[in-house]
Amino acid sequence: MTDLDAFDPGPWLGRSRSLEVRLDxxxxxxxxxxxxxxxxxxxxxxxxxxxxxxxTGEPVRAADTGADGHPRLGLFLPPVxxxxxMWAGGRLAVRRLPRIGxxxxxxxxxxxxxxxRGRSGTLVFVLVEHRFTDEEGALFTExxxxxxxxxxxxxxxAEPWPLPGPPAxxxxxxxxxxxxxxxxxxxxNGHRIxxxxxxxxxxxxxxxxxxxxPLIATLMLDLLxxxxxxxxxxxxxxxxxxxxxxxxxxxxxxxxxxxAEERVTLVAFGDTGRLAMRGEAVLARP
Numbered sequence: 001m002t003d004l005d006a007f008d009p010g011p012w013l014g015r016s017r018s019l020e021v022r023l024d025x026x027x028x029x030x031x032x033x034x035x036x037x038x039x040x041x042x043x044x045x046x047x048x049x050x051x052x053x054x055x056t057g058e059p060v061r062a063a064d065t066g067a068d069g070h071p072r073l074g075l076f077l078p079p080v081x082x083x084x085x086m087w088a089g090g091r092l093a094v095r096r097l098p099r100i101g102x103x104x105x106x107x108x109x110x111x112x113x114x115x116x117r118g119r120s121g122t123l124v125f126v127l128v129e130h131r132f133t134d135e136e137g138a139l140f141t142e143x144x145x146x147x148x149x150x151x152x153x154x155x156x157x158a159e160p161w162p163l164p165g166p167p168a169x170x171x172x173x174x175x176x177x178x179x180x181x182x183x184x185x186x187x188x189n190g191h192r193i194x195x196x197x198x199x200x201x202x203x204x205x206x207x208x209x210x211x212x213x214p215l216i217a218t219l220m221l222d223l224l225x226x227x228x229x230x231x232x233x234x235x236x237x238x239x240x241x242x243x244x245x246x247x248x249x250x251x252x253x254x255x256x257x258x259x260a261e262e263r264v265t266l267v268a269f270g271d272t273g274r275l276a277m278r279g280e281a282v283l284a285r286p
Contacts, residue, residue, distance in 0.1 A: 004081055004122060009113035012078035016109040019056060023047060023100050027054040027186050034182045035222070046097040048225060049233045050218040052132065052142075056106060057188025068199075069190035078113055080124045082148040084204065086191075087213045088125070089239035094140040094232075098132070104139075107131045111143075124148040145239075151204070161267065161275035163255075168264070169227035170253040173219065175211050177246050183215050208245035216244065216277050219252050220266040224281055227254060231283040238279030244270050 025042060031054055032040035041047060066072040073079040098104050112127040126146045132139040177195070184194045192199040193210040200206045217238050224233065244250050249271045257263035257280075266279040 012110050019106045021055050022103050025100050041100050043101045045100050049221045053214050054186050069192040080148040084149045088147040089145045091143045092236040096139050102134050105133050121150045121152050160273040167253040168256045172251050174249045211244040213240045216268050223252050230286040234284050235282040240277050242276045244276045
């Protein structure tokens, strides 16, 4: 019997915790500056989709921090006996966006713990649901797919992803170490793969610092905002396929899936043209 065979997820299913935070203007202004944007939301303005991650990082005591910089397992997330942990994807269903200056409340619940075995080894997926409200009621719901895995070498890169046609919008970035540091600080993300190059290379086996998955997802949604400024995001889902690294160019592109431009495929590529993240957004046109 392995440690994973002995692990019982039952006591962790349904576990919940709450967070309440005021949406101060500074984190949004700081993030906009880090992205070279000049449209930072001010008091009373809606917070752009996925920017709520600037406000939902929770303080973690040094004694409760694991060797990888994450909060140690067993605090809220289950103590799955696999050493590597990362965010594999997620979904967002939006009723309303919160506004700067309001108080945001989040209730987080562990909905599923699913072990899987495949070519990439043993994996355990943990589904965490976050429900966000303000004083007027429901705002949006976010689901996060968190994956635990064995310490294995990186898989061989996939072949370049065939484009479905000319993109409706695209943008190129070269995220540097400063941007990764600022995003880690603003989101209170202590995972060392984003700022500790020696750890990323020598412990987790990456060739460089890893660009945050939620940062890539945010760049996707910001591309939507710029291309369709009057549209309202209804749903968004994304899945991480392969990591991207600091100092290397990345490309974010949007492809329209219907004549009404309401369903959009979003993709992020690395410098070799290989797919790193794929998502789909549903927009409500004005």
